[in-house]
Amino acid sequence: MKKVSLGITLFLALLLTSCSEPKNPNTAVYMLLDTSGTYTKQIKKAQGILKYLLGILNPGDSLALARIDSASFSEKDIVAKVTFDVRPSMANSQKRAFMASIDKFAKNLKGSSYTDITGGMLQAIEYLNETGAGSRYILIFSDLKEEIKKGHIRDFPIAFDGVKVVALNVTKLRTDNVDPREYQKRMVKWTQRVESGGGTWRVINDLDRLEGLLD
Amino acid sequence: MESATIWTSLIPGQPAVSIITWLVIIVVLMYLARKPAHQMILVATHSLRNALKIMATSVWKAEEKLKIRNQEVLLAHGREQVERYIEREFQRVETIINRDLSGYPTLQRDLNMQITRINEDYVHSGEVPPQPPEWLKAIETVAQIPSESSPVVSKILNDIHSTLKKAMDKNVGEYRKANKERHGLLKKMMPYWRSLNKTLESVERKISGLESRSNVIDGHMQHYENILAKSDYAERMLSSSSLTQFFISGLVLMIASVGMYVNFQLVALPMSEMVGAGSYVGSVKASDVAALFIIAIEVILGLFLMESVGVTRLFPVISALDDKKRKAIIWSTFSFLLVFATIESSLAYMRDLLAADREALSQVLSGVEVEEPEFRWIPSVGQMVMGFILPFALTFVAIPLESFIHSSRTVFGMVLAWLLRMISMGIRLVGNLLIGGGRFLVTLYDLIIFVPLRIEQMATGKKS
Numbered sequence: 321m322k323k324v325s326l327g328i329t330l331f332l333a334l335l336l337t338s339c340s341e342p343k344n345p346n347t348a349v350y351m352l353l354d355t356s357g358t359y360t361k362q363i364k365k366a367q368g369i370l371k372y373l374l375g376i377l378n379p380g381d382s383l384a385l386a387r388i389d390s391a392s393f394s395e396k397d398i399v400a401k402v403t404f405d406v407r408p409s410m411a412n413s414q415k416r417a418f419m420a421s422i423d424k425f426a427k428n429l430k431g432s433s434y435t436d437i438t439g440g441m442l443q444a445i446e447y448l449n450e451t452g453a454g455s456r457y458i459l460i461f462s463d464l465k466e467e468i469k470k471g472h473i474r475d476f477p478i479a480f481d482g483v484k485v486v487a488l489n490v491t492k493l494r495t496d497n498v499d500p501r502e503y504q505k506r507m508v509k510w511t512q513r514v515e516s517g518g519g520t521w522r523v524i525n526d527l528d529r530l531e532g533l534l535d
Numbered sequence: 536m537e538s539a540t541i542w543t544s545l546i547p548g549q550p551a552v553s554i555i556t557w558l559v560i561i562v563v564l565m566y567l568a569r570k571p572a573h574q575m576i577l578v579a580t581h582s583l584r585n586a587l588k589i590m591a592t593s594v595w596k597a598e599e600k601l602k603i604r605n606q607e608v609l610l611a612h613g614r615e616q617v618e619r620y621i622e623r624e625f626q627r628v629e630t631i632i633n634r635d636l637s638g639y640p641t642l643q644r645d646l647n648m649q650i651t652r653i654n655e656d657y658v659h660s661g662e663v664p665p666q667p668p669e670w671l672k673a674i675e676t677v678a679q680i681p682s683e684s685s686p687v688v689s690k691i692l693n694d695i696h697s698t699l700k701k702a703m704d705k706n707v708g709e710y711r712k713a714n715k716e717r718h719g720l721l722k723k724m725m726p727y728w729r730s731l732n733k734t735l736e737s738v739e740r741k742i743s744g745l746e747s748r749s750n751v752i753d754g755h756m757q758h759y760e761n762i763l764a765k766s767d768y769a770e771r772m773l774s775s776s777s778l779t780q781f782f783i784s785g786l787v788l789m790i791a792s793v794g795m796y797v798n799f800q801l802v803a804l805p806m807s808e809m810v811g812a813g814s815y816v817g818s819v820k821a822s823d824v825a826a827l828f829i830i831a832i833e834v835i836l837g838l839f840l841m842e843s844v845g846v847t848r849l850f851p852v853i854s855a856l857d858d859k860k861r862k863a864i865i866w867s868t869f870s871f872l873l874v875f876a877t878i879e880s881s882l883a884y885m886r887d888l889l890a891a892d893r894e895a896l897s898q899v900l901s902g903v904e905v906e907e908p909e910f911r912w913i914p915s916v917g918q919m920v921m922g923f924i925l926p927f928a929l930t931f932v933a934i935p936l937e938s939f940i941h942s943s944r945t946v947f948g949m950v951l952a953w954l955l956r957m958i959s960m961g962i963r964l965v966g967n968l969l970i971g972g973g974r975f976l977v978t979l980y981d982l983i984i985f986v987p988l989r990i991e992q993m994a995t996g997k998k999s
Contacts, residue, residue: 371900380813406811
């Protein structure tokens with residue numbers, strides 16, 4: 321009898337220890353939109369990406385759009401954010417409302433003098449962590465050329481902790497055409513910064529093939 | 536490296552000679568240890584082989600036990616089935632007797648009446664030849680008188696002739712009248728004959744129906760006796776029947792599972808609206824679990840309904856209930872099924888609405904003008920009808936499920952017995968291979984030390 325009860329206890333202990341906390345199946349996406357220079361004219365492409373995201377995100381997922389301007393580490397830069405209701409009909413209504421707010425933002429878009437990508441990333445990580453989603457993405461719609469306002473400090477490591485960063489439509493600047501190594505240096509710098517912080521880095525320039533965007 | 540140095544450094548500076556010397560030493564040692572080495576190899580292989588033989592024997596015994604158990608289960612199931620068939624045939628016979636032959640006293644009375652009627656008509660139609668008048672004897676006598684001598688006699692004879700003719704005409708008339716009457720009576724008898732004929736034909740059909748039923752019962756009883764006698768023939772027939780049932784019911788269950796999948800697709804999306812699409816049970820969506828639960832409940836209700844009606848016998852508890860309680864279960868399960876069917880029909884409609892909303896959203900996102908397709912109501916109605924019918928269709932899954940459960944025991948038992956046989960044969964094979972391997976090692980050992988063995992043979996040969 322003692323052996324049987326010991327056996328049962330061991331079995332239950334094994335069962336409990338083998339059951340780990342299940343991963344949250346939801347997805348959270350934070351899109352950073354560069355509003356400096358020529359990128360203001362590419363808002364339609366960003367809208368296309370958002371429409372694609374609205375099509376593939378499910379009830380329970382989260383989506384946010386924020387602008388990259390001179391000082392991006394601020395909730396005021398978040399243009400629109402939503403966590404979709406668990407009911408599909410409500411989620412569809414929220415998607416329509418989100419699209420309407422993006423369209424309104426696109427009409428009143430103003431450019432910025434500086435480009436604080438790091439601040440935007442930090443704000444994005446904060447938002448994504450709050451959602452508690454299992455899969456977290458930061459999409460950066462920018463040329464990745466960071467220009468920090470004087471006095472702002474941004475040269476420190478960022479803890480990405482499993483966040484997947486995807487750079488979209490990284491256009492080449494005039495200076496990149498003069499010396500392509502500038503472009504490559506920028507890419508390497510961001511790749512190292514993201515991967516050393518525990519994140520993953522990808523670049524997608526062909527916006528006609530967004531199928532693997534959230535892989 | 537060190538081991539290589541040992542081999543080549545026995546005689547310093549002469550690695551080849553060192554190696555040869557080592558080989559000679561080894562061969563000599565092996566020759567000296569030949570007998571014990573042989574014994575060791577043979578004892579090891581024989582011990583292993585004996586252990587394997589014991590293992591094979593125990594596996595074979597397990598297989599035999601399993602075969603006996605399989606046979607018992609198969610025959611018990613076959614007996615139960617045949618008992619059900621016989622019971623069903625007797626019920627049919629009872630129905631025939633109650634329905635068709637319960638009116639036999641009335642039938643007999645009708646037959647008697649008809650026969651009496653016919654008898655009477657027959658008696659009436661009997662021909663009674665007209666009796667000749669008595670005075671004809673007198674005329675006969677008078678006619679014998681010769682007429683040539685007397686005109687009076689001639690006149691009398693003529694008178695008699697005319698009287699006779701009149702009498703004959705009258706008789707003929709009466710005869711015809713009587714015949715006509717007789718024909719009329721016989722014509723009246725015809726419907727009774729026909730009715731009697733039909734009645735007798737109906738009795739004959741019923742009797743022959745009973746006869747054919749009794750032939751069927753005879754066949755079943757013969758089969759039953761074979762099963763009770765545990766004959767090989769009965770076992771083979773039951774095994775073959777079980778295999779056939781297994782495949783047929785398996786195929787039907789596969790088709791039913793497709794139906795369940797369709798049902799699931801109808802219900803899952805609207806369930807996500809009710810339960811929420813973002814919640815999960817483990818790695819499965821809660822809405823999917825809820826949809827599967829609904830389908831499972833419908834299948835279970837179908838099982839209980841089939842059980843209560845007496846189509847299946849998966850739950851002896853239900854079969855043993857009295858009729859009143861079974862009727863209560865029938866009505867309650869049918870009511871629940873009806874409710875679920877109605878719920879599914881409404882869920883199917885909700886699904887259609889959600890799908891349309893999703894489609895409209897896709898069109899908005901892709902910048903296309905939202906268009907309401909024509910005849911949108913047709914797929915909506917179709918989905919609602921399917922949502923209503925599928926739960927009732929799934930009720931009948933109980934029938935192939937019962938067949939599959941019963942036949943799978945036999946099939947899996949046969950497969951397991953075959954596996955045990957294969958394992959037993961494999962173990963025996965390994966044992967035999969070990970013996971062969973042992974002999975091979977002994978021969979290899981002798982091959983290595985063939986030189987001293989040859990010398991020994993030559994020395995032994997010289998001495999003798």
